[in-house]
Amino acid sequence: MFFCKDCDGFRVRGKRIAIYGWADEAVEYALGMLFYSPSVAIVTNGKKTRWSEKHAKWIEEYKIPVFRQRIAQLGREGCQVRELSFDDGTRTEIEALFATRGDIYFNKLAKNLGAEVDEDGQIIVDLCLRTTIKGVYAAGCVTPANCQMIIAAGQGATAAQTINRDLFEESLATHALRKYRAVQLDDLQETGSPKDRRTLAEATPSSEEGLLGIGIEAETHRFDQSG
Structure with missing residues (x-):
């Protein structure tokens, strides 16, 4: 599981990548990861999406799959993520997961x-x-x-x-x-x-x-x- 696409994007070149999030940042992460892999999807874990209309159009334009179901289980081999299972019974194979839940500022x-x-x-x-x-x-x-x-x-x-x-x-x-x-x-x-x-x-x-x-x-x- 990763946090920074700029730091770790090169580590997942050519892999199946999932971006965890539901705001504009998740869409931008997904688009940025296309430079490293053709297989990039967004998973919202059942959260209501908050991305803008412009970002929604980018998802359609660049054909980014979006899984809106809640995540029921995470499959792995050792320490490596291999699969996400959703509450509706569907699954998707992944090899890397990037989290984009946004920053919390202790101000x-x-x-x-x-x-x-x-x-x-x-x-x-x-x-x-x-x-x-x-x-x-x-x-x-x-x-x-x-x-x-x-x-x-x-x-x-x-x-x-x-x-x-x-x-x-x-x-x-x-x-x-x-x-x-x-x-x-x-x-x-x-x-x-x-x-x-x-x-x-x-x-x-x-x-x-x-x-x-x-x-x-x-x-x-x-x-x-x-x-």
Whole structure:
């Protein structure tokens, strides 16, 4: 059983393929899989179809079989899918099954914080992964990005860099960095040599002007990495 036609389409070249779904995405998956196999069908498992009139015409134009019955049993050999049996007694042989039930976006926290989502429920972000609420960021499958782990990981890195940069700019705007610098200069004058910057961060007085402590910690990592 597969989820991504872009990742796994090449694995099922020339095989009998079933697309599980009942919305526009299922039709588009079926059409896309025609590049890999001439034997592609859609199975809805008895669900009422929700594809558009345009997608319905594509099904007719490209002669895609649609099984609208409920699936009663899945036949297999070992770990391999081999057959779908329906509740009306009919069967169809398959060698690969792709699921397209749609995405579920876990956006409750973001929405409670006031962040906007699109009509599908995806959290709206800019190119740097900022949401519509200052100080709230989002990455991965809750955003309009393609839902793949490698993309989510890259977005996470982008969001982290954005947070670091935003905190640094805030520390300049609120003059919080100046207080940190004062501690540095006092220490240099007293000891003649720099201390570990994490020790300095812990010694810096707390401030109500922005996220001073977090900003210092973020910049500490940047200083440490750059030497």
